[in-house]
Amino acid sequence: MNALSIFLGIVGVPQVVLVVVILLLLFGGKKIPELMKGLGSGIKEFKNAAKEEENKDSKKDDSTTKE
Template sequence: MGSFGGMEILIVLMVILLFFGAKRIPELARGIGQGMNEFRKASDQIKQELEQGEKEGLKSDSKTKAKTKTKANTNKESEESKVN
């Protein structure tokens, strides 16, 4: 399938005009615009939630690493005190 040229687009627009009528086309365009707007808002909200979850995950990982390091240091110190 090739790309659409100017003539094909004109024919599609004429068919839409005949099918829906001149009065309904602005309503359809408005509805399509509102739908796209809602979709964009929803996708932005999902992106924000994912970024927040990612940040919280990184914070959780750093806390876990700090706890592990503290436990390792405590274990090392207790082993050294047993040896001495």
């Protein structure tokens, strides 16, 4: 068994509910949407940067095969 399957095996619905409750207690209901919006924009930015890097690599590969 790899580490990821072991980790995912111990995370279930009760654990997720517990994390959500703790987040609500720590940050309150008004702050959670702001945090999720920031998290979403961060993930979107990461994906765009990864795509950009992938495109750079594929263009680099194309230029080396043409030589």
